[in-house]
Amino acid sequence: MAKIIKPLSPMQVKNARPQEKIYRLFDGGGLYLEVTPLGSKFWRMKFRQANGKENRLSFGKYPDVSLEQARQRRDEARKLKAAGIDPSENRKALKEADLERAANTFEKIARQWHTNRLETWQPSTAKDIINRLEKDIFPEIGALPISAITHKQLIDTLRKIEERGANEIAKRLKANCARIFSYAIQHGYTDKNIAADLTDVLKPVRKRHFAAITTDELPNFLKIMERNEARLYMSTRIALRLILLLFLRTSELIETPWSEINLETGEWIIPWNRMKRGKLAMNPDKTxxxxxxxxxxxxxxxELHTLTGRNQWLFPNQRDPKKPMSNGAILMAIRRMGYQNQMTGHGFRALAMSTIKERLGYRHEVVDRQLAHAQKNKIDSAYDRAMFLDERKKMMQEWADYLDGLSSTKIV
Known part of the structure; x- marks a missing residue:
């Protein structure tokens, strides 16, 4: 007959004094208090494994772990054993899982996500994303296990970015954090996407269009350009005039090699891989x-060819002619003309679109093709981007003549 063990009382546990040798006070069900000669008291439990060997579990030190808590842990272990699970092996598995969770920090998983997405981004995009994470996110929550990060911790991190006025950056980082958490969920590192839950936490970001002057302000802009009181280089002045006449994107103009242009026939074809849509890593537009x-x-x-025709580029860099003009050169020229925050290189496109439609009466889709905008639906995108060529040639000549009419002298 099994020996009946009388359960311990809290007072017995508290008053247990050290002796010359280690001794044990049993509570039943395999649980006992082990008292050392130095007076330390440890909760332990003995049980038999499936192979019949005796094993022990440690439940912590008294009084950090009370008698009641020790009994709860004993009962949990007995339930596992009754279910055919070895309590000691289960504990090892839980410890390993805890270590793995601790090792799977936000920074570690974020870098995995970033590496996994590299092929879908342009190099500049990939660099900007990781730089932002390294500057604003990793120092705050990067070392934390991704499964343990709370809503408050992420909100506090994003609000620090907002506090310096970088609302747009905070919004983009929140979106990337949501993608990182989604990646972590799919790989079993966490079971919740706390970034996706933050719907009304950040301040709303007002969408801003590129600054552009109006049609009524165009005559004065032309006069200032002609007077050249800003003392711009001749090549810079020509670049401004060409953007005004052709309303290309700034990069599409300044990164143009002379090999793309036939000055005899007046034909200029920009290869698809230099266009905005052609630079997409996924499904680029090859038109x-x-x-x-x-x-x-x-x-x-x-006229420009007499200045730079021996160079590779239409607009070589002043410091390093092997490179094209800096993208900021156009913006700087506009600032020197007195139009800071009123006009941008991209603003010429908006100006041309509105003026040609309103003053010259051309259809939106004709101007849109000259702007090389992405089509908004699959049917439109199936058509050749070179459609309306004859109509576009006529439009561009009328546009140049219209600008001549606004100037005191001709654009050329």
Whole structure:
């Protein structure tokens, strides 16, 4: 007959004094208090494994672990054993899982996500994303296990970014954090996406269009350009005039090699891989862009050829002619003309779109093709981007003549 063990009382546990040797006070069910000669008291439990060997579990030190808590842990272990689970092996598995969770920090998983997505981004995009994470996110929550990060911790991190006025950056980082948590869920590192839950936490970001002057402000802009009181280089002035005449994206103009232009026929075709949509890592648009030019634009290019025709680029960099002009050169020229925060290189596109439609009466889709905008639906995108060539050539000549009419002298 099994020996009946009388359960311990809290007072017995508290008053247990050290002796010359280690001794035990049993509570039943395998649980006992082990008292050392130095007076330390430890909760332990003995049980038999499936192979019949005796094993022990440690439940912690008294009084950190009370009698009641020790009994709860004993009962949990007995339930596992009754279910055929070895309590000691289960504890090892839980410890390993805890260590793995601790090792799977936000920074570690974020870098895995970033590496996994590299092929879908342009190098500049990939660099910007990781730089932002390293600057604003990793120092705050990067060392924390991704499964343990709380809503408050992420909110506090994002609000620090907002406090310096970088609302747009905070919004983008929140979106990337949501993608990182989604990646972590799919790989079993966590079971919740706390970033996706933050719907009304950040301040709303007002969408801003590129600064652009209005049609009514265009005559004065032309006069200032002609007077050149800003003392711009000739090549910079020609670049401004070509953007005005052709309304290309700044990068599409300044990164143009002379090899793309036939000055005899007036034909200019930009290869698809230099266009905005062609640079997409996923499903790039492989349609070359035909730049329809007016007589005035062609004359400007011929004038420019006398200045830079021996170089690879239409607009070589002043410091390093092997490179094209800096993207910021156009913006700096506009600032020197007195139009800071009023006009940008991209603003010429908005100006041309509104003026040609309102003053010259051309259809939106004709101007849109000259702008090389992405089509908004699959049916439109199935058509050749070079559609409306004849109409676009006529439009571009009328646009150049219209600008001549606004100037005291001709654009050329």
């Amino acid at each position: 070359d862009h035909h730049v329809c030019m007016s007589r005035q634009a062609l004359e400007l290019l011929r």
